């Protein structure tokens with residue numbers, strides 16, 4: 287992808303402001319773009335022992351960035367992949383959402399045919415678990 291400018295981060299990742307001159311890319315992705323190498327390092331080469339889940343869109347690995355931050359790395363499977371344009375468009379929407387009840391997106395990686403999303407790693411992460419625990423923690427008063 288021949289677009290710039292890139293602002294370098296210590297982790298080896300870059301916060302990318304894509305001011306594209308390439309027709310097929312969207313205007314602004316205000317999130318970190320990781321290199322495949324950085325994510326491979328963080329997950330020990332996507333070691334199966336670091337695999338924490340499998341969703342409808344691909345495998346999820348636990349990883350640790352150089353700065354110590356724990357991450358969940360979602361490697362989108364080939365079957366689930368959209369075109370690059372759609373992927374980046376979606377990324378743009380997600381990266382602009384920030385909410386206390388949502389897992390934070392740290393960034394992404396697009397390299398060759400790889401499409402990877404990087405999230406904040408959550409302990410006791412399963413949504414199902416959260417949904418099971420949640421009603422007890424926050425009982426809802428139903429109106430009669």
Ligand SMILES: Nc1ncnc2c1ncn2[C@@H]1O[C@H](COP(=O)(O)OP(=O)(O)OP(=O)(O)O)[C@@H](O)[C@H]1O
Pocket residue numbers: 338339340341342343344345346358360389405406407408409411412413
């Ligand atoms: N941020 C995260 N932190 C820790 N574990 C995660 C995180 N995101 C996903 N996981 C783990 O990976 C599994 C798969 O997650 P993923 O988001 O790919 O799919 P899903 O939520 O199970 O369903 P769907 O594919 O419909 O989105 C989860 O069930 C969870 O165990």
